[in-house]
Amino acid sequence: MTQTVAPGENYRCGYIAIIGRPNVGKSTLMNALIGAKVSITSRKAQTTRHRITGIQTVDNAQFIYVDTPGFQTRHSNALNKTLNKTVSNTLLMSDVILFVVEAGMFGEADQQVLALVPKDIPCILVINKSDHIKDKAVLLPFAQKVAAAHSFAAVVPVSAKLGFQLANLQGETRKLLPENAPIFGEDDITDRSEKFLASEIVREKVFRLVGDELPYTSTVIVEKFEQEGNLRRIFIAILVERDSHKSMVIGQKGARLKEISTQSRLDMQRLFGGPVYLEIWIKVKSGWADNEAGLRAYGYE
Numbered sequence: 001m002t003q004t005v006a007p008g009e010n011y012r013c014g015y016i017a018i019i020g021r022p023n024v025g026k027s028t029l030m031n032a033l034i035g036a037k038v039s040i041t042s043r044k045a046q047t048t049r050h051r052i053t054g055i056q057t058v059d060n061a062q063f064i065y066v067d068t069p070g071f072q073t074r075h076s077n078a079l080n081k082t083l084n085k086t087v088s089n090t091l092l093m094s095d096v097i098l099f100v101v102e103a104g105m106f107g108e109a110d111q112q113v114l115a116l117v118p119k120d121i122p123c124i125l126v127i128n129k130s131d132h133i134k135d136k137a138v139l140l141p142f143a144q145k146v147a148a149a150h151s152f153a154a155v156v157p158v159s160a161k162l163g164f165q166l167a168n169l170q171g172e173t174r175k176l177l178p179e180n181a182p183i184f185g186e187d188d189i190t191d192r193s194e195k196f197l198a199s200e201i202v203r204e205k206v207f208r209l210v211g212d213e214l215p216y217t218s219t220v221i222v223e224k225f226e227q228e229g230n231l232r233r234i235f236i237a238i239l240v241e242r243d244s245h246k247s248m249v250i251g252q253k254g255a256r257l258k259e260i261s262t263q264s265r266l267d268m269q270r271l272f273g274g275p276v277y278l279e280i281w282i283k284v285k286s287g288w289a290d291n292e293a294g295l296r297a298y299g300y301e
Contacts, residue, residue, distance in 0.1 A: 012177035013062040014095030019116070021109040024100045025128040029160035030054045030067045033170065037271065038190040038197065039067040052200075053191045055184050061174045062182040065098075066090050091116060096176045097123040098169075099150075103130045103139065103157065106146050114150055122153040122176040124169070130157035131164060194272055195225040198234050201267045202280065205260040206238060210248055218245065230274035238282045246282045257282070 018026045027039035034054040052067040068090050091097060097117055101110050117123050125147055133139050139157060147155050154172040158165040184191070203220040224235040240246050250257045257280065265278045 010179060011060055011062075011181060012174055013064070013180040013182050014177040015064045015066055015093060016096045016098060016173060016177075017066050017068060017090045017094035018098045018100060019068050019091065019113055020100035021113055024102045025160050026100050027052075027067050029098075029100060029126070029128060029158070030065045032160045032163055032166055033063070033065060034189055036189045037267075038192065039200075055188045055190060056170075057182060057184070057186045057188075058170075061177060062184065063170065063173060063177070064183065066094065091118060091121070094121060095178055096173055097121055098126050098173070099123050099152075100126045100128050101146060103127050103133045104142055106142070106149075110146075111149065117150065119151075123150065124172055124176070125150070125152040125155045126169060127155070127157040128160055131159040131162055194232070195222050197271060198222055198225065198232075198264075198268055199236065201271070202236050202238070202260065202264045205263045205267075206249060209256055209260055209263075218249075231277065232268070232272060232274065233277045234268070234279070236278070236280045238280060239285045240282060241284070241286045243284055246284055249282050 018030055020026050030039050030052070031037045031054070034056040036054075038054045039052040054065045054067065056063040056065065099114060099117060125143070127139070127143060127146070130139060133142075143155050143157065153176055156165055156169045156172055158169055160166070190197070199220045199222045203218075206218060206220065218241070219239045221237045221239060222234065223237050224233070226233040238249055240249060248256075249260070251259075261278055261280050264280070265276050268276045268278065
């Protein structure tokens, strides 16, 4: 990528891993920090399945945030083993770690993720959804309790959804980044391709609109991505494990699939800045989530 940033003295740049158990708001936090939606969100656990990079460039620093899958402790199929490996590998490559917890909640799953943090990498405790705690007197003892579990470089309560305290978090993170020239261009917001982002947008809509009815092992594959001038033609297959799951995605008289397609196309047009022709269909592929060769074929690291 073309480098256009002219770093001054004391310019800082580095990789920042965002980790935590599922559903603490890691993807929402990264999107809020960089000011653009590059990592998908939903209430369904394990929405994030890939290592997603979000880039934020300011006058004196470049923050390269890496959103990771929520560390999975409940299931041990090949998909979850692959996701957990992604988390572990990301930590080893990071300059700073943001360990995200939900305000008022710190259980065994959080402790298992915290145990993965290398001792020699600075880690900030990020208490997300702090706006959910009505009695602020409760927040301080909670923060003290979690902070006692690790030698954190800083503790920052935030609300990713409301944008509360994000500038403070950015300031604390910058202090810990190494002095480096920027790696990406000043206008870059991710290192992922448009093809990848298109598949993630559709997967988000599937999880949001189908909800808990559909097993999380469903996935999305871009079968063709063409660009003619400003127009993008995108052909996508949604993979499900059973015929009954296929009918869930289609919905009554095709209404749900139509809504998935409409919302996906509008999101793509906003992100890509141009018109999108989108076709989506559904394929039944049983057992893909427990097949390591299949996972690699579908883009899982």
